[in-house]
Amino acid sequence: MPVEHRDDQFEDRLGAALRNAGGAFDADRAALVAGGESRGRRLRMRRRTAVVSGAAAIALVGVGGALVAPWGGDGTGQRAVGAGGTTVGPGDASSTPTPTAAPSPVSGAQLLSTLKELLPEGKYSEELARGTNSERGPSVYAVYDDGKGASALAVGFNRFEPGSVQARQATECPDSAFTPYDDCTRTTLPGGALLKIVKGYEYPDRRVDTKMWTATLLTADGASVSVTEWNAAAQKGSPISRPEPPMSSSQLKTFVTDPAWLRVVNAIPPDPATETPSAPSQTPGVDSGSIVATLTDLLPNHLVVVAKSGEGTEFGYVVVDDGKGKSFVQINVQPNMGDVEGELFGAGSGAVTLPDGIKVVVRQGAGDDKGKGLVMRTADAIWPDGLRVVVSAFNSASQITGPTRENPALTLDQLKAIATDSKWPGLLPPPPN
Structure with a gap:
């Protein structure tokens, strides 16, 4: 029966x-909301909820x-x-x-x-x-x-x-x-x-x-x-x-x-x-093509892009190579994230406030929980208007394969410069009428 x-x-x-x-559907919400990091899978950190969507297909x-x-x-x-x-x-x-x-x-x-x-x-x-x-x-x-x-x-x-x-x-x-x-x-x-x-x-x-x-x-x-x-x-x-x-x-x-x-x-x-039709979000998501193009433009000149993500919104990635091995670089660009600012950039987070009001946190740690030896470096930034940019680099060609090099191709300072660049606010589409 x-x-x-x-x-x-x-x-x-x-x-x-x-x-x-x-x-990847059972997202670790604490990790995504508090840390803004992805371990072994593509993430899309959304306001009031966290959705891991790498395998949604x-x-x-x-x-x-x-x-x-x-x-x-x-x-x-x-x-x-x-x-x-x-x-x-x-x-x-x-x-x-x-x-x-x-x-x-x-x-x-x-x-x-x-x-x-x-x-x-x-x-x-x-x-x-x-x-x-x-x-x-x-x-x-x-x-x-x-x-x-x-x-x-x-x-x-x-x-x-x-x-x-x-x-x-x-x-x-x-x-x-x-x-x-x-x-x-x-x-x-x-x-x-x-x-x-x-x-x-x-x-x-x-x-x-x-x-x-x-x-x-x-x-x-x-x-x-x-x-x-x-x-x-x-x-x-x-x-x-x-x-x-x-x-x-x-x-x-x-x-x-x-x-x-x-x-x-x-x-x-x-x-x-x-x-019941839901109310539209205050600001539509940023097109992934624009995100990847901007990320590519902000990369150091010695890095060659050998692969990149496809269509989508708010998320993108590139795989770069400087002659020392491939390195996976992912980025999330999310408007209207001010309601989690206190959790992500508050006391004890290590956040630094820049002269223009942007708060940024940098961190380095294990890039996976399977003992493969992956290293992940991350810069997480939020603008005064709630725009959040999170960019991470790995010492591997993807988040599911082993290391291809000792360290990621980007330093923490380089990731910080990318995450806080003034080009990101310009990607936001106008809010719906």
Whole structure:
């Protein structure tokens, strides 16, 4: 029998799967807010909250925190769950029209039944599920064995505003500077849906080679289904039970595009929090392209940029080389951070106030907590108007690989000069009308 969302074990399992799928979703808020540092992953330090988003393209936080993830099988079935929705076959995941009547709820038992119908015959254990009426949103988890070894599997459901940052991130391949993977494909299907398949690993630092493969479907109208499979019976702390997860890329595609799953998304009750438009932030985020361009311009002339980050806001990075080895340099540029000034730059922080009112703290310490020998140097500055600039340099080419040199390519004084440069306020876009 399936266990609905109130089961503590279910919450622990899916919570762990959600954190592990991205490798970085359970942010150390104390470290991010008080120290403004990232250890082993990209960070985006936001006012009143901290979000680690380096692997956001792998795991999706859905309606009520539902997990979006995949498992194994050949996905040959074409089953329907609940009422409403549109018929979508493999390779033809089109937009899901708004139903004329409220669709029937889908129970956890129905989700588990659909899962088993879509997978080849096998043995199941640790079956856990919650339906569409759950406050935390629908999700399914099971350990599946097709005779070739046990595999932990999870499926989750989501809905995004079409064209939003969250929708874009859901279908982007992860940045290899933060998330190692063997392969990532991104395909546009008939009807405008996007399908992303990532063949990656459970641990960003690859300390154990547990594989984690994920397929994410996003329709043109924002409905999302994601499936995750591992080559072990549990996400973490379990021995590898098979060479690879059970489903191949083509099987993942067939499985995640089955119309039964989109009908589950349609049956999720509207979230009142998303129905009420939120007030716009006082100042929009700074474009990552402008951040990287400015950072590059402020680097010492002897440093050559050999890699840089892609699209986004408030965050960017470059990889530089001075002939002595590559060095990873990351930066966050965040407006309206005055409400955390006392925590980050108050008494005991070591902050120095410059003549123009900018407060700045510099520090050096371990760049990871895995004993790899990474060194991180950081300069953290805040302007009188609340603009915060945090720039860090590592003695490695990324935050998930070992040292490439003895020390970072930038000194603390050089980082301080970059963080307090007068060019940063000029990047802020005008506040919305």
